[in-house]
Amino acid sequence: MAQELFKNSLEGEHHSNMTKLNENGRIHVFCFPPVLGYGMVYKEMARQLEGHCIVYGIDFIEDQDRRGDELNDYVDAIISVQEHGPFVLAGYSLGGNLAFEVAKIMEKRGYEVSDLLIIDALKMDGTMQQIEDISGYIDSVLEKSSDSYKLVLTESRLREKVRNKMYAYLMYRNQLINTGNIQASIHSLTAGPKEDDLLWKQSTLKNYAQYPLIGDHSELLEPGFIEENAKSSSKS
Template identity: 25%
Template sequence: MSTEHISGRSAEDTSGRRFARSPWTLGKTMPGDPGVVLYCFPHSGGLAGEYIRLGRQLPGVQVYGICPPGRGGRAAEPPVTEMDALVAALLDSTRFSGPFAFFGHSLGALVAFEVARELCARGRELPARLILSAYPAPHLPRTARDLATLPDDELTEAVCDRYGGIPAEVAEDADLMELLLPAFRTDFTILENYRHRPGAPLPVPLDILGGDQDSVTAGQLSQWSRHTSAGFRTHRFTGGHFYFRDDPAALITTLRAVLAPHQPTAGRGGGT
């Protein structure tokens, strides 16, 4: 398995070739050869670290978080505010080799889906599975209010009210919010400018996740079924948009079960 996306150092494949690491992927490399690699695409304004921590409870799974320019350790880089450009920049810099899967939450679900579509268009290896969370099927009309151009205080209030995505202690810290709001604006610009282009269903199984108290409805999630020709399942959790913050164990149990078929027997652990 090639590991050119390893964070922090160059990597080698089994032939001894060396690759430059991708700045898009963050995460501590687990020892040995993982059974499967899980790439996590964060929500609007989110950081890779929240998702990298999932790896602590997924034996045999190497977890990397996707970090776009303009945030985290890439804060000094110009942000990308258009979906096609974001996807192209990621794929031009990062080589995925399997078995691997994508997990995306909210905006991350849409980005992961479009990355998989572009991998298919380029004739590159596809993820063994797409695990997409808390985002309506992309062909549905967009009904959400535009947020990208709101003043800082209104944007903060809107994100807290709609998604609960900013902890109260963070939202009340003006200096910290000054650092975080540009990432939210960038991501909402991507969402607000996104236009779905019809295409053939992906030959990749889809697992669609969502909270039963989220504004994203079960009906909107079920519509993802038209975007795969290789199997479709939905998983509902107790909670809102960030259901996994309320009950991390429920998400971990589901991820273990979903990823287990793609791992060598020796690499599986804790699956249900």
């Protein structure tokens, strides 16, 4: 199922940057992608959270001609689904950094973000080393991706499309510094117990909480781990 959905999302000529991943829940959760660049990675999490929250997977927007405007594009997409707050955002790995930036823009535009779930993402504080060999890094990430994604990416056309999005996302990552703070409460979900090693505690003016997840960083959303990790997400 995940394989088919991922392939469909890549092949759509007029593909939306947001995909509804389950049907029923009390709240909407808008999820920003890890370095792969596609919100479809949250499909299994959405299945686990069916009935608790409606999960929307958001793709990275790689429009280089509008660099800087894409944060407002994310906000516009979110409010097209949910007109009024409070809003709940989430992001895994690099998606956590992006979600934080979108939360800042939403608050600047007058929208209430109640909660931000950051899943094992290290705050970009200006000291992070840039990724110099982006192509090599992409090869490494794709090699470690799940079998369902690898099967889709055997098609050279689709693989190139994913690589282009990942390249743009990593270029964004290389210049990103997460400054300032937000009104929203931050829930930091980490691969194993950490003492704010990910540096988000000072980024909220409200509440900060930390929750341990099971599995290594690359396994957190995978079957065998997401079943328990989704429970932590629903508690946060």
